[in-house]
Amino acid sequence: MIEVQGLVKNYGALRAVDGVSFKVNRGDILGFLGPNGAGKSTTMKVIMGFLRPTAGTAIVGGHDVTVDPVAVKRMVGYLPENAPAYPEMTVEEFLGFIAEVRGFRTIAQSRPRIERVVDLCHLTQVRRQTIETLSKGFKQRVGFAQALLHDPPVLVLDEPTDGLDPNQKHEVRNLIKQMAAEKAIILSTHILEEVEAICTRIIIITRGKVVVDATPEELHARHAGAQLEEIFRDLTQTDT
Amino acid sequence: MASVGCAFFLGGFFNANMASLESYFAFLPWLFIAFVPAVGMRLWSEEKRAGTIELLFTLPVTTLEAVLAKFLASWAFLCLAILLSFPMVLTVAYLGDPDWGVIVSSYLGCLLMAGAYLGICSLTSAFTKNQVISFVVSVFICFVLVLLGWSIFTDFLGGYLALPAWLVDLVSNFSFKSHFDGFVKGIIDPKDVIFFLSLAGFCLFLNVLVLER
Numbered sequence: 001m002i003e004v005q006g007l008v009k010n011y012g013a014l015r016a017v018d019g020v021s022f023k024v025n026r027g028d029i030l031g032f033l034g035p036n037g038a039g040k041s042t043t044m045k046v047i048m049g050f051l052r053p054t055a056g057t058a059i060v061g062g063h064d065v066t067v068d069p070v071a072v073k074r075m076v077g078y079l080p081e082n083a084p085a086y087p088e089m090t091v092e093e094f095l096g097f098i099a100e101v102r103g104f105r106t107i108a109q110s111r112p113r114i115e116r117v118v119d120l121c122h123l124t125q126v127r128r129q130t131i132e133t134l135s136k137g138f139k140q141r142v143g144f145a146q147a148l149l150h151d152p153p154v155l156v157l158d159e160p161t162d163g164l165d166p167n168q169k170h171e172v173r174n175l176i177k178q179m180a181a182e183k184a185i186i187l188s189t190h191i192l193e194e195v196e197a198i199c200t201r202i203i204i205i206t207r208g209k210v211v212v213d214a215t216p217e218e219l220h221a222r223h224a225g226a227q228l229e230e231i232f233r234d235l236t237q238t239d240t
Numbered sequence: 241m242a243s244v245g246c247a248f249f250l251g252g253f254f255n256a257n258m259a260s261l262e263s264y265f266a267f268l269p270w271l272f273i274a275f276v277p278a279v280g281m282r283l284w285s286e287e288k289r290a291g292t293i294e295l296l297f298t299l300p301v302t303t304l305e306a307v308l309a310k311f312l313a314s315w316a317f318l319c320l321a322i323l324l325s326f327p328m329v330l331t332v333a334y335l336g337d338p339d340w341g342v343i344v345s346s347y348l349g350c351l352l353m354a355g356a357y358l359g360i361c362s363l364t365s366a367f368t369k370n371q372v373i374s375f376v377v378s379v380f381i382c383f384v385l386v387l388l389g390w391s392i393f394t395d396f397l398g399g400y401l402a403l404p405a406w407l408v409d410l411v412s413n414f415s416f417k418s419h420f421d422g423f424v425k426g427i428i429d430p431k432d433v434i435f436f437l438s439l440a441g442f443c444l445f446l447n448v449l450v451l452e453r
């Protein structure tokens with residue numbers, strides 16, 4: 001579903017992503033790990049067509065993002081880092097706006113979709129509140145709801161559980177797990193237990209380069225007896 | 241309200257002793273210098289500052305669609321604001337017998353001119369995430385574009401600097417004011433219509449390029 005090919009992204013003189021390649025199939029939950037500034041968010045922005053790659057490309061559901069970005073955006077639900085949203089809108093207005101842009105123009109089309117994600121992400125109590133007055137966790141949930149609205153075949157989630165309370169973290173993980181069967185999912189995170197709990201594949205990048213691309217089982221077999229945390233430290237600390 | 245008030249004081253509305261709104265409309269290019277950038281400054285700056293631009297451009301819309309949608313929504317708002325001055329017209333109609341053709345053409349000129357101003361503001365706001373910078377730059381550009389056609393300025397160019405007439409004409413040809421004055425006199429010249437529309441269109445085209453950079 002997602003195929004990243006030799007992706008390079010420079011910010012001026014800084015090379016943030018340096019030749020990243022990987023594939024994500026339907027049913028996969030890819031855990032995208034790496035220290036701060038490794039290039040995770042940048043890679044996701046390029047996959048989404050928000051940034052233009054310096055070299056290489058990403059192909060999502062058969063559409064090359066450098067050729068037909070709108071087709072890619074239609075297929076993907078994207079939760080950007082820090083879940084940006086229009087602060088002066090209420091949660092309902094915001095989701096209504098997203099529904100309209102996503103092509104659900106009549107109330108009959110959009111209402112059930114909005115109700116579904118409000119329910120899934122437990123937003124009922126804040127649905128008429130403006131987004132600027134929401135707490136960080138609720139803002140994050142609004143971002144997640146927005147990404148799920150059109151029930152996309154591909155999800156790209158940049159730190160989806162950032163700022164959520166333990167119950168919500170648990171809930172979001174379960175939700176992702178349930179949806180995984182018919183979707184291809186990439187999620188970045190700094191919470192290693194999360195990766196152990198739900199991911200079927202792990203990629204670790206440091207300084208823009210992939211250093212691990214394996215299943216959790218393979219990783220544990222390769223580093224017998226070690227915790228994921230130790231493996232992560234081993235692979236990334238030498239560079240920083 | 242401010243526009244109406246200023247026209248009374250600066251435009252000599254009562255002194256003119258005529259049932260016409262010419263002084264009011266002639267003042268509008270100056271008023272728009274501040275008014276339109278106030279509406280247009282946040283178009284893209286705010287999206288960049290709040291990070292929602294990442295959300296907007298990962299939704300299935302092209303840059304052109306987004307630019308046009310924002311422009312048209314703001315233009316509609318400006319048009320509404322301009323048409324809210326219609327009670328002035330009714331007052332004049334009550335006091336005297338104005339030339340309705342002139343009023344219609346003046347309003348048309350206003351709407352078109354507002355569109356051209358807004359194109360510039362939309363473009364400048366795409367350069368920065370700071371609304372204040374966006375506002376100041378827009379005001380400056382709009383001010384220059386009005387000034388170029390102001391009779392006092394063109395007299396200065398032609399008289400004091402003794403520039404040849406064709407050069408003065410060329411300079412004032414880029415001004416909002418020279419193109420707007422015809423509408424106020426009741427003349428709808430296709431050249432003026434095209435000037436405003438193409439200026440707006442050109443700015444929006446650059447706007448798309450800047451955002452896709």
Ligand SMILES: Nc1ncnc2c1ncn2[C@@H]1O[C@H](COP(=O)(O)OP(=O)(O)OP(=O)(O)O)[C@@H](O)[C@H]1O
Nearest residue numbers: 011014016034035036037038039040041042043081
């Ligand atoms: N707009 C930008 N201009 C210049 N440099 C940038 C920009 N955005 C990111 N960078 C740099 O690119 C590198 C990768 O950043 P990125 O946001 O992709 O990291 P990350 O892996 O998501 O980190 P984190 O775990 O902190 O979210 C960093 O060194 C960062 O400073």
Ligand SMILES: [Mg+2]
Nearest residue numbers: 040041042081
């Ligand atoms: Mg990041």
